[in-house]
Amino acid sequence: MEEVEKCVNCGFCESVCPTFPASGYISSFGARGRVDLGKYLIKESLKKNPVDLNIADSFYSCLSCNACVVVCPAGVNAGKVSLIARKVITEGNYVSRSNEQPVAKMIVNSIMKYYNPLGLRKKCSKWAKDLEFDSRSETILYTGNMFQLMPYSKSLASIKKKVGKRNTDRFARLLASWPLLIKLASNLYDRDLAIRMEKSLKGIVMLLKKSGVSFGYLREDEPYPGTFLFELGYEQEFREYANKVYGMFKSRGIKQVITVDPHTYDIMKNEYPKVIKEFNIKVLHYLELVKTDIFRKTEETITYHEPCHFSRSETPFNSPVELLANLSDLRMPAFNGRATYCCGGPDDLIYTDLANSVSDARSEQLRATGASKVITSCPICFTNLNKYSSVAELSEFLEGLLI
Amino acid sequence: MKIVSELEKISPGNVLTSKENKIPYLRDASYYTGEFPAAVVIPRNTSELSRIMKFCYENDVQVVLRGGGSSLTGSSIPNEECILLSLSRFDKIIEVRVDDNYVIAEAGVRLDFLNDELSKFNYFYPPDPASSRVSTVGGTLATNAGGLHGVMYGVTKNWVLGMEVVLPNGEIVQLGGPTLKRSMGYDLAALMIGSEGTLGIITKAILRILPKPECSGRILAYYRLIEDAGKAVSELKNKGIIPLMAEFLDRISMDSIKQVKDIDYPQGSEYMLLVDIASSVESLSRHLELAAEILRKFDPVNVRITTDAKEMQKMYDARKGLYSSILSQRNSKSDYVIIGDVVVPSSETAGTLKDIQKSIEKHNLQVALFGHIGDGNIHTNIFADVENNEKMVVVEDFQNEVGMIAVKHRGSVSAEHGIGLEKKGLLLREFQQRHTEGTLEVMKIIKNCVDPKNILNRGKMFDL
Ligand SMILES: Cc1cc2nc3c(=O)[nH]c(=O)nc-3n(C[C@H](O)[C@H](O)[C@H](O)COP(=O)(O)OP(=O)(O)OC[C@H]3O[C@@H](n4cnc5c(N)ncnc54)[C@H](O)[C@@H]3O)c2cc1C
Ligand code: SF4
Ligand code: SF4
Numbered sequence: 121m122e123e124v125e126k127c128v129n130c131g132f133c134e135s136v137c138p139t140f141p142a143s144g145y146i147s148s149f150g151a152r153g154r155v156d157l158g159k160y161l162i163k164e165s166l167k168k169n170p171v172d173l174n175i176a177d178s179f180y181s182c183l184s185c186n187a188c189v190v191v192c193p194a195g196v197n198a199g200k201v202s203l204i205a206r207k208v209i210t211e212g213n214y215v216s217r218s219n220e221q222p223v224a225k226m227i228v229n230s231i232m233k234y235y236n237p238l239g240l241r242k243k244c245s246k247w248a249k250d251l252e253f254d255s256r257s258e259t260i261l262y263t264g265n266m267f268q269l270m271p272y273s274k275s276l277a278s279i280k281k282k283v284g285k286r287n288t289d290r291f292a293r294l295l296a297s298w299p300l301l302i303k304l305a306s307n308l309y310d311r312d313l314a315i316r317m318e319k320s321l322k323g324i325v326m327l328l329k330k331s332g333v334s335f336g337y338l339r340e341d342e343p344y345p346g347t348f349l350f351e352l353g354y355e356q357e358f359r360e361y362a363n364k365v366y367g368m369f370k371s372r373g374i375k376q377v378i379t380v381d382p383h384t385y386d387i388m389k390n391e392y393p394k395v396i397k398e399f400n401i402k403v404l405h406y407l408e409l410v411k412t413d414i415f416r417k418t419e420e421t422i423t424y425h426e427p428c429h430f431s432r433s434e435t436p437f438n439s440p441v442e443l444l445a446n447l448s449d450l451r452m453p454a455f456n457g458r459a460t461y462c463c464g465g466p467d468d469l470i471y472t473d474l475a476n477s478v479s480d481a482r483s484e485q486l487r488a489t490g491a492s493k494v495i496t497s498c499p500i501c502f503t504n505l506n507k508y509s510s511v512a513e514l515s516e517f518l519e520g521l522l523i
Numbered sequence: 524m525k526i527v528s529e530l531e532k533i534s535p536g537n538v539l540t541s542k543e544n545k546i547p548y549l550r551d552a553s554y555y556t557g558e559f560p561a562a563v564v565i566p567r568n569t570s571e572l573s574r575i576m577k578f579c580y581e582n583d584v585q586v587v588l589r590g591g592g593s594s595l596t597g598s599s600i601p602n603e604e605c606i607l608l609s610l611s612r613f614d615k616i617i618e619v620r621v622d623d624n625y626v627i628a629e630a631g632v633r634l635d636f637l638n639d640e641l642s643k644f645n646y647f648y649p650p651d652p653a654s655s656r657v658s659t660v661g662g663t664l665a666t667n668a669g670g671l672h673g674v675m676y677g678v679t680k681n682w683v684l685g686m687e688v689v690l691p692n693g694e695i696v697q698l699g700g701p702t703l704k705r706s707m708g709y710d711l712a713a714l715m716i717g718s719e720g721t722l723g724i725i726t727k728a729i730l731r732i733l734p735k736p737e738c739s740g741r742i743l744a745y746y747r748l749i750e751d752a753g754k755a756v757s758e759l760k761n762k763g764i765i766p767l768m769a770e771f772l773d774r775i776s777m778d779s780i781k782q783v784k785d786i787d788y789p790q791g792s793e794y795m796l797l798v799d800i801a802s803s804v805e806s807l808s809r810h811l812e813l814a815a816e817i818l819r820k821f822d823p824v825n826v827r828i829t830t831d832a833k834e835m836q837k838m839y840d841a842r843k844g845l846y847s848s849i850l851s852q853r854n855s856k857s858d859y860v861i862i863g864d865v866v867v868p869s870s871e872t873a874g875t876l877k878d879i880q881k882s883i884e885k886h887n888l889q890v891a892l893f894g895h896i897g898d899g900n901i902h903t904n905i906f907a908d909v910e911n912n913e914k915m916v917v918v919e920d921f922q923n924e925v926g927m928i929a930v931k932h933r934g935s936v937s938a939e940h941g942i943g944l945e946k947k948g949l950l951l952r953e954f955q956q957r958h959t960e961g962t963l964e965v966m967k968i969i970k971n972c973v974d975p976k977n978i979l980n981r982g983k984m985f986d987l
Contacts, residue, residue, distance in 0.1 A: 128860060130552045130847045131593050131657035135633055144537070145565055145611030145631075146544060152592075153547035160546050173543045191656065193844020194851065195783060454639070 123201050124158045126194040133188035133198050138462045139181055142477035148178040149474070151188035151198035158201040161208065179205040180224065181471045183478070184351050185428040185462035206353025224352045224470065232357060235343040235365075236265055244268035245340040247318040251325060253337040260336045260369075261328070261406075262377040264345045264384030267321050267499040271314040273469050313506075316513065317499060323515035324380050324406050330522060331411040335378060343368060345384045350391055351466065359395045366396050376402040378409065380515075382429035382437070382498045390434045406515075407439045412446070415521040421449045422517075423491035425482065425505060426460040427498040440497050440514055447521060451489040461485060465500035479504045493517070526584055527562050530606065533574045539563040548607050550600060552593045552654070552846075554859050554909045555944055557600030560587065560607040567612055569687065569695060569726045576724070577693030579606065585978050586691075588720040590662030591633060593654040595846075595862050596943025598666070598719045598983050605981075610661050613726060616640050621732075625684055625701050629727045630661030637730075646732045649676035652939070653843040661725045667717035669939035671768045671842070674897025675801070678939065680716045682731045688715060688723040691974040701729050714969070719941050720980040722973045736801035739767050740811045740830040741838070744818040745792035749773075749880065749892075751821040752794045753873025756896050758817050759798070760869060766814070768799035769897030770842055775852050775904075776893045780841040783848045789825040796896065797842060842893075846904070849891050853906045858889075863903035863922055867934030872899045875932045879903060879925055886921040900938040901929075923949065930956045942984045950985065 133151035140150030147153035182202035464478025613629035685699025699712035
């Protein structure tokens with residue numbers, strides 16, 4: 121209620137919301153439209169017989185990219201409105217639970233049961249089977265399974281495209297009621313992408329080791345951080361889950377985690393402390409530990425796609441821009457810094473067409489810089505932008521510059 | 524429904540009919556809420572739009588147009604008998620001709636987007652409403668938008684060379700053209716400016732552009748008395764200094780930007796002036812100092828110069844978002860902001876502001892004042908619960924009185940936001956006060972000729 125009642129409907133947020141143009145300019149898929157629907161929902165909820173609105177697509181398609189909140193003069197966060205609305209939907213309070221996204225429900229069930237959105241924790245540790253870590257260290261490398269999951273989600277999204285939305289939803293409903301079936305998903309796998317993702321993770325390990333950092337890795341015990349639960353509005357589940365993950369870390373004496381992607385970084389740094397009493401694990405991004413004098417400079421012209429969860433995080437993380445500007449001829453795209461443009465990735469699994477349209481728009485902005493290479497520092501951004509130009513993951517690029 | 528299925532045939536996949544898809548189109552940025560239209564249509568191009576209009580004309584279907592939906596007078600909200608046409612997909616900049624000083628842009632292009640593109644050529648399109656992030660070429664032409672640079676560059680009508688328009692019957696016409704001069708009968712392009720979607724649909728426009736000023740700096744001047752601020756700006760002009768921008772904010776407005784943007788103000792200040800001076804690199808500081816010297820003569824609390832780009836941008840963004848952020852200053856949670864918009868000749872600003880202050884006290888309302896003081900444009904932002912009828916009667920009376928204060932000072936009841944639903948009564952009163960009711964009759968005759976079935980934005984601006 122408080123979030124939407126400050127809104128005067130000026131439309132500033134709509135002008136930067138990536139899903140608005142991507143939807144063909146349908147207002148209910150834009151930031152202002154989401155806030156308007158939120159207001160309507162509140163009004164209806166006060167009535168005896170509220171109208172059952174079909175609002176799921178509007179709120180679930182929000183990318184949680186926070187572009188809207190940066191420009192809202194009244195400080196309204198349309199992304200947060202979507203989060204709250206999803207929560208309302210998942211709790212089935214004001215609108216019928218039929219609005220609950222079946223694919224979302226499936227993933228939630230899996231996370232709660234297997235500590236992994238697709239029930240694939242073992243497979244997610246395979247990349248490191250030949251690597252050695254310091255098992256006694258109080259610092260761990262925490263991948264959050266994000267790089268490892270990308271090859272699966274890409275396959276799921278392409279299957280979804282083939283079978284159409286209705287069939288995927290049916291499939292998802294079936295899986296949701298029987299989480300074991302989720303493991304079937306392990307057959308859906310994009311091999312080329314898996315190779316790139318493994319390479320990135322190994323690159324990160326290499327950069328840290330070259331910088332003299334010693335750390336452990338939980339291998340197949342490593343849990344997913346619960347980002348999906350948070351972003352899909354499963355507040356209660358997220359709280360419960362985050363506490364379980366934290367308890368697991370604490371029981372192993374872990375004092376510091378080195379994250380490798382913006383989503384895990386942002387959620388651990390900014391959301392865990394809100395739901396965990398006396399949270400006292402230090403959250404770092406690997407670049408904070410990597411020394412800068414281990415790289416040579418290059419004349420290559422590159423552009424860097426800043427992830428939303430770095431640039432617009434409560435604790436913005438800009439080290440990649442600074443490092444890349446030092447090492448190369450860096451040309452930033454038109455939308456950069458706090459105004460960075462989402463890659464569309466968060467919509468890839470559920471709203472694939474929308475995600476494609478957002479990533480087309482972003483790719484065009486990156487292409488317009490004239491750079492020969494696009495650098496990303498997030499596995500989701502990499503996967504979503506990799507379709508068009510020459511895209512490299514940050515660690516892959518940096519590894520190539522090691523002296 | 525026949526209308527919907529026919530529209531779907533003309534513009535397949537672009538017709539929205541579900542309740543949840545229509546909800547966001549019920550409101551613009553004013554306090555009015557419209558009714559559910561029969562459908563929302565988002566056509567792809569002019570020929571599709573023309574066929575839609577032909578169908579609507581033949582079948583007596585009303586049409587309401589929407590650009591950025593940032594109108595402050597309810598001029599873009601739908602009624603239940605209309606279809607709402609969104610121009611959002613007309614989002615392309617077609618041609619930038621720096622050599623001929625014009626740009627051709629489609630109607631749905633937002634002004635900030637246009638200026639981002641022009642800045643690649645070191646050019647810009649001067650009309651700069653505070654809503655430039657969201658308002659569109661079509662919407663700003665249709666309301667003759669003004670803005671923060673009005674004092675130096677005037678309003679939208681000064682920058683339009685020509686346009687393509689779809690008439691109510693679906694016919695496509697070209698008005699004006701890309702030359703700076705053109706004397707060929709009635710200036711129909713001018714007629715479309717300020718027509719608020721009642722005469723035709725602008726699909727693209729040819730707009731004049733200018734090279735960007737070499738550089739600019741800002742003077743922040745704070746005063747205790749509104750008359751002093753008003754006189755200070757008049758004196759600038761008397762001395763031949765035309766600012767690039769001259770805005771004023773009252774204390775509620777200053778408190779609002781303090782709260783949301785952490786921009787503080789010196790103690791004792793009741794009013795603030797933001798005065799931008801454009802100049803060359805060599806002479807900027809001299810010109811700023813000259814202007815500051817004049818502003819210092821009117822008993823200010825403080826006068827300060829800044830050329831720090833970051834600080835200037837932060838302040839500029841805060842001013843542009845003021846209408847949206849000012850709600851944070853309301854006394855009661857049920858209050859909303861109703862923004863007024865009057866204009867007087869610049870030399871009358873101080874006297875007008877004084878009269879408005881008296882009217883605020885008389886009506887016992889919480890009102891924030893800010894505006895484009897350089898061109899005599901004052902916005903009264905009234906805090907009121909729009910669902911409280913008693914209160915709204917007081918608000919209406921206040922609005923009427925302020926309108927008449929402006930007319931008394933040789934001004935007008937509407938400076939830049941247009942008439943829409945909100946000022947239909949005031950429009951008539953202004954003409955009556957000025958003994959020129961015939962002007963309104965001419966407008967009605969024109970409307971009747973161009974849109975004999977009255978299908979475009981019926982009931983906005985005036986009733987037939
Ligand atoms: C925060 C804020 C600040 C503002 N500041 C200013 C300011 O400084 N100066 C100022 O002048 N205004 C200001 N406004 C008011 C508003 O932005 C302007 O009136 C603007 O011109 C509306 O443009 P739009 O594209 O949003 O049009 P809309 O609101 O969509 O429509 C406005 C009118 O134009 C008609 N219309 C829209 N598109 C077309 C078209 N293609 N062809 C024909 N008719 C069309 C509509 O039917 C309607 O009657 C502000 C508004 C807000 C919310
Ligand atoms: S920018 Fe803020 S105030 Fe404006 S419409 Fe969006 S949420 Fe509302
Ligand atoms: S968070 Fe991103 S996608 Fe969601 S409403 Fe805001 S700008 Fe749009």
